[in-house]
Amino acid sequence: MTTHEAKSLANLIKYYTFLSSLVIWYDVLLHINVVSKSLQSITTDVSDAICMIRKTKEYFEKSRTEDKFKSYLxxxxxxxxxxELEDMTIGGTITARRWKKPKQFTYKGEDEPVRDPKQRYKVEFYFHLLDIIIASLDERLTQLKSHSDSFDFLYDISSLKDIPRDVHSKKFSKLSTILQDDSKDLNSDKLCDELKVLSTLVTPGIGLAETLKFIE
Structure with missing residues (x-):
C-alpha cells in the first residue's frame, strides 16, 4: 500500500502543471522570505518596513501580467x-476556487467557465495566488502606516530641537494617549519638553535603537 502511494505521488509531481506551480511558488516565497528576514532586523524601523512592503507589493502587482506568466512557463x-518530462502541457485539476466577477444585474447570465487549460491555470492559480498575496501585503501596509502616523516624528530625535513646538503638539498629544495606562497618565507637554531636551544630547541620525541605548 505504501509503495503504491509513493509511486502515485511520484507520478503526480511529474506533471508539468505541478512543476510550473513549484517554479511560481519558489519566486513568490523567495521574495517574501527576503522581506521577512529584513523586517526582523533590529535596525529596521517602521518607515523602512513600509518601504520594503510597498516595493514587494509593487513587484507582485507588476508580476500579474501575461508576459510574466509566460516567463514562468x-x-x-x-x-x-x-x-526529461515528456508531457509539457498545462492540464490536470486545478484546486483553487474559480474566480467570478460579481453580478451587476440580474438579467445577465453567469460567467462562462474558462475551458482552455492554460488560461484556466493562469486565472485560477497564478492570478488567484497573486491576488491573495497583494491583498495580504496591502493589509499589512495599512497597519504599519497607522503605526507610523503615531511614531514617525520619533525616528530622528535630534531633529526635534529644530522644529517649532506647535508643529508637533498634536503628535505628542496623540502619542501620550497611546502610551498612557490605568496606573499613570502621560502629560503631552511634559513628554514634549523631555524629548526636546533629549534631542540636544543625541547624535543626529542615530536612529531609535541607538537612542534607546542612550537612554538606558
Whole structure:
C-alpha cells in the first residue's frame, strides 16, 4: 500500500502543471522570505518596513501580467527538459476556487467557465495566488502606516530641537494617549519638553535603537 502511494505521488509531481506551480511558488516565497528576514532586523524601523512592503507589493502587482506568466512557463519547460518530462502541457485539476466577477444585474447570465487549460491555470492559480498575496501585503501596509502616523516624528530625535513646538503638539498629544495606562497618565507637554531636551544630547541620525541605548 505504501509503495503504491509513493509511486502515485511520484507520478503526480511529474506533471508539468505541478512543476510550473513549484517554479511560481519558489519566486513568490523567495521574495517574501527576503522581506521577512529584513523586517526582523533590529535596525529596521517602521518607515523602512513600509518601504520594503510597498516595493514587494509593487513587484507582485507588476508580476500579474501575461508576459510574466509566460516567463514562468518558459522556465518551467527548461526545468522539465532537464528532468526529461515528456508531457509539457498545462492540464490536470486545478484546486483553487474559480474566480467570478460579481453580478451587476440580474438579467445577465453567469460567467462562462474558462475551458482552455492554460488560461484556466493562469486565472485560477497564478492570478488567484497573486491576488491573495497583494491583498495580504496591502493589509499589512495599512497597519504599519497607522503605526507610523503615531511614531514617525520619533525616528530622528535630534531633529526635534529644530522644529517649532506647535508643529508637533498634536503628535505628542496623540502619542501620550497611546502610551498612557490605568496606573499613570502621560502629560503631552511634559513628554514634549523631555524629548526636546533629549534631542540636544543625541547624535543626529542615530536612529531609535541607538537612542534607546542612550537612554538606558
Amino acid at each position: 518558459i522556465n518551467s519547460k527548461e526545468l522539465a527538459s532537464e528532468l
